[in-house]
Amino acid sequence: xxxxxxxxxxxxxxxxxxxxxxxxxxxxxxxxxxxxxxxxxxxxxxxxxxxxxxxxxxxxxxxxxxxxxxxxxxxxxxxxxxxxxxxxxxxxxxxxxxxxxxxxxxxxxxxxxxxxxxxxxxxxxxxxxxxxxxxxxxxxxxxxxxxxxxxxxxxxxxxxxxxxxxxxxxxxxxxxxxxxxxxxxxxxxxxxxxxxxxxxxxxxxxxxxxxxxxxxxxxxxxxxxxxxxxxxxxxxxxxxxxxxxxxxxxxxxxxxxxxxxxxxxxxxxxxxxxxxxxxxxxxxxxxxxxxxxxxxxxxxxxxxxxxxxxxxxxxxxxxxxxxxxxxxxxxxxxxxxxxxxxxxxxxxxxxxxxxxxxxxxxxxxxxxxxxxxxxxxxxxxxxxxxxxxxxxxxxxxxxxxxxxxxxxxxxxxxxxxxxxxxxxxxxxxxxxxxxxxxxxxxxxxxxxxxxxxxxxxxxxxxxxxxxxxxxxxxxxxxxxxxxxxxx
Numbered sequence: 476x477x478x479x480x481x482x483x484x485x486x487x488x489x490x491x492x493x494x495x496x497x498x499x500x501x502x503x504x505x506x507x508x509x510x511x512x513x514x515x516x517x518x519x520x521x522x523x524x525x526x527x528x529x530x531x532x533x534x535x536x537x538x539x540x541x542x543x544x545x546x547x548x549x550x551x552x553x554x555x556x557x558x559x560x561x562x563x564x565x566x567x568x569x570x571x572x573x574x575x576x577x578x579x580x581x582x583x584x585x586x587x588x589x590x591x592x593x594x595x596x597x598x599x600x601x602x603x604x605x606x607x608x609x610x611x612x613x614x615x616x617x618x619x620x621x622x623x624x625x626x627x628x629x630x631x632x633x634x635x636x637x638x639x640x641x642x643x644x645x646x647x648x649x650x651x652x653x654x655x656x657x658x659x660x661x662x663x664x665x666x667x668x669x670x671x672x673x674x675x676x677x678x679x680x681x682x683x684x685x686x687x688x689x690x691x692x693x694x695x696x697x698x699x700x701x702x703x704x705x706x707x708x709x710x711x712x713x714x715x716x717x718x719x720x721x722x723x724x725x726x727x728x729x730x731x732x733x734x735x736x737x738x739x740x741x742x743x744x745x746x747x748x749x750x751x752x753x754x755x756x757x758x759x760x761x762x763x764x765x766x767x768x769x770x771x772x773x774x775x776x777x778x779x780x781x782x783x784x785x786x787x788x789x790x791x792x793x794x795x796x797x798x799x800x801x802x803x804x805x806x807x808x809x810x811x812x813x814x815x816x817x818x819x820x821x822x823x824x825x826x827x828x829x830x831x832x833x834x835x836x837x838x839x840x841x842x843x844x845x846x847x848x849x850x851x852x853x854x855x856x857x858x859x860x861x862x863x864x865x866x867x868x869x870x871x872x873x874x875x876x877x878x879x880x881x882x883x884x885x886x887x888x889x890x891x892x893x894x895x896x897x898x899x900x901x902x903x904x905x906x907x908x909x910x911x912x913x914x915x916x917x918x919x920x921x922x923x924x925x926x927x928x929x930x931x932x933x934x935x936x937x938x939x940x941x942x943x944x945x946x947x948x949x950x951x952x953x954x955x956x957x958x959x960x961x962x
Contacts, residue, residue, distance in 0.1 A: 546624045547632050550595045551907055557592055559905040560585070560605060563619075566903060566914060567612060574897050574918045575613035575687040575928070584608055598625050598908045603708060605910075606682050606743075614915050615686045615867055615891065616898045620742035621707070622909035629740050633706065634733030636715060640664065640701040642694055643942045647672050647701070649719075650946070656729040658719065660946050665718040665726065668710055675709055682708040684743070685891065686867065689931045692891025695864030700746045702739040744913050747808045748772075757781065759788040765799040765962055766792055770818070773810040773869050781814050789821050789852045798856035799960040805861050805887065805952065809868025809896075812843060812919075819873065820850045822858060822882055828922040829876070858883035859956040862934055867892035872921045874932045879923035886956045887938055890931035895920040 542549075564585050567573075573581070585608055592604070602621055609619040638658065639650040647664040664672055676697065683693035683704065697704060715731045741749055751772050758769045768788065775781055792800070802818075816829050827847045834844050860883040866874055871892020877883050879894075897915035904911050926932070938955045 543624050543627050544631065546598065546622070546628045548597065550597055551601065553592050553594045555907040556596060556601050557589065559601070559907050559910065560589055560592065562903075562905055563605060563608065563912065566912065567608070567617075570901070570916055571612060571614065571617060571914050572897050572916065572918050573612065573614075574895070576611060581608070581611050584611055598622060598910065599707075599711070601908055602910055606708070609912070610682050610684055612914075613685065613687055614897050615684050615692055616896065616900050616913070616915040618684045618743045618913045620744050620911050620913070622904075622911065624909060626740065626742060630735070630737070633711070633740060634713060634735055635702045635706050635739040636667070636710075637731050637734045637736070640705075641942075641945065642676065642698040642701065643945065644939065645673075645676065646942075647675065648942045653729075653731070656731065657721075657727070658729060659722060661722055661942050663720040665720055667705075667715050667717050668712060669716070670709065675705070678709050679704050686871075686893065686896055687929045689889070689891055689893065689929070691864030691889045691931045692867050693864075695891060696746060698864075700739075700741060700749070702736070703741045703746065706739065707743075742911075744911075750806060757784065759784070761788075761791055761795060761797060764797070765801065765957070765960060766797050767801045767803060769803045770807055770870075772807055773812070773814040775811070775814070782817060785817060785821060786852070789850065789854055792854055793852050799859075799962060800854055800856060801859045801861060801953070801956045801960070802883065803861045803953070803956075804866050804870050804874065805863040806865045807867075807870040808865055809870045809872075809892070812869045812872065815869045815873045816843075816847055819876065820847050821853050823847060823849050823880070824853065824855065825849065827876075827880065829872075831920045831922050834919065857960050859959045860885045861952055861956050862887040862890050862932070863952075864888060864891045864931070866890035866931075868896050868898065871896060871932065872919070875923050875926055876921050878932050879926065884936065884959045885932065885934040886936045886959055887934050887952050889933055893928055893931055894923045894926045895928050 567585075568578075568582065588605055588608060592601075596604070598621065602619070606619050609617055638653060640647050641650050649658055649660060649662045649664065652658055652660050666672065667675065670678075679697050679701075680690055680693045683696055685692045711733075713733050715733065716728060717731055718726060718728050720726050738749075751774065754776055756770075756772050756774045756776050758771075760767045760769075766788075776784075791797075812829070819827070819829065826849070828844075829847055830838075830844050832844065838844060860874065860877055862874055862885055867890065871890050872894065874885065874890050874892075875894035878885060895918055897918045899917040899919075900913055900915050902911065902913050936955060936959060938952045940949075940951050943949075944951050
C-alpha cells in the first residue's frame with residue numbers, strides 16, 4: 476500500500492497532459508542550455524507553467540496529498556467541513572433532478588446538518604453526519620462513499636464485526652459459526668453493544684440510497700453486506716457484546732473481537748459490483764425440457780459478447796424445441812439499457828417502445844429510444860421471471876415492462892426499482908475530506924402506465940426464503956419458478 480495518496484478522481488486530464496508536456500519541453504530546453512532567444516522564452520513560459528502547477532497542487536486545487544496511514548485519525552476544521560457540505564449542497568440541489576425527494580425537507584436537513592458540524596471531526600464522523608442527506612435524495616444512483624485514501628487505510632486499520640450476518644424477515648442471523656464462543660449458523664442476533672436489532676436495521680436502512688420509499692434494495696444490501704454497512708453507520712468498536720438466541724430458543728451473551736476481512740472493506744457504491752468483479756455477468760443452461768437464462772448484471776463479458784450470446788442461446792432453444800424458460804434476474808442492479816432492450820426483443824411478439832420519449836438528445840442519437848422489434852428466433856413459450864430486492868435501475872425497468880405487457884410470471888420478492896429511475900450519473904470528490912459522491916442528473920422512464928413510482932414491482936407469486944433455506948442453500952425461489960412452469 477502506498478504511504479501517500481493523491482485522490483486524482485477530479486483532476487482534469489488536460490492539466491495532467493499539459494504538466495507532463497511542459498516538463499518534457501523544459502527538460503529539452505535546459506539540456507540545450509538555452510542556445511537561442513526563442514528557446515529562452517519557451518523555457519521561461521514552461522518554468523512559469525510548472526511553478527503555477529506546483530502552487531495549484533500544493534494548495535489542493537487538484538487534490539491534496541494525504542498520508543494514507545494517518546487518514547483514519549486525521550481531523551478537520553469546521554471551516555473545511557462546511558466547505559465540503561457547501562459543495563455537496565450545490566451539487567444535490569442544482570444538478571440532481573430530485574425526482575423522488577421533498578426539496579423543502581431536504582434543504583432543511585442540510586441547514587440542520589450544517590449546525591452540527593464541529594471542529595476536530597474525522598472523515599468517518601463527518602461521513603456519518605452528512606450521509607443521511609444523500610439517503611434523503613431518495614435516488615439509488617446517488618451514493619456518498621468514503622475517500623480512496625480511507626478505503627486504502629482500512630486494509631491496515633479497520634476491524635469489522637467478525638462473522639458474516641444476514642437480514643432475513645426483519646431479523647439478523649449469523650451465517651457463520653464460532654465454536655469457541657458457542658455461536659452456530661442460524662443463531663439470531665438480539666442486540667449488539669446495547670443496540671437492538673430493530674435499531675440497527677433502522678439506522679442502516681436510513682443510510683442506504685434507494686429509489687423513492689422502496690426499501691427492498693436497502694434490505695437486500697443489508698442481507699449481503701451487513702458487516703460493511705454496520706461499520707460505516709452503526710459501530711466500528713474493537714469489541715462487541717452480542718446477545719444471541721440459539722436454535723433451541725435459549726438466549727446468551729457473547730463477546731466478539733473485531734477483525735479485518737477484505738471482503739468487508741467495500742463502500743456504498745462498489746457493493747453494487749462486488750459480486751461481479753471477476754465476471755460471471757450472464758449464463759445460459761438448457762436442460763431436457765426447460766432452460767435457465769441467468770442475468771446477474773447487464774454488463775458485457777470480455778470474451779463473450781451479449782448479442783452473440785443471446786442469439787446462440789435462443790437459437791438453441793428453438794432447435795431443441797424448448798418451450799419453458801426461467802429468466803433469473805436476482806441480484807441484478809441494472810447497468811446497460813441497450814442489453815436489456817436486446818433481451819426484450821427475444822421475448823416480445825410485436826413492436827414495443829422501451830423508454831418514454833423524453834430522453835436526452837444524445838440518447839436518441841445513440842438509438843436508446845428506437846422501437847423494439849421481435850427477433851426472428853424469439854421465444855414464444857412460457858416464461859418465469861425471478862426477482863428480488865436488488866433488481867433496480869435497468870433491471871427494474873425491464874421487470875416493469877414485463878409486468879405491464881404480461882410477458883412472464885414474476886416469482887420472488889418486490890424489486891428495488893420500478894419503471895422510473897434517475898441516472899446519467901456523474902462523480903465528484905469533496906475538496907477537503909475527499910469523500911466521493913456519485914450522483915444522478917436525469918430521470919428515465921420506460922413506456923408503461925399504471926405502475927407505482929413509490930413501490931417496486933410486486934411479483935405475481937411472492938416467495939421469501941427463510942434462514943433455514945439460506946443455510947441449507949435451498950433455492951426455493953428457483954423451485955417455485957419451475958413449479959409455475961409445471962416442471
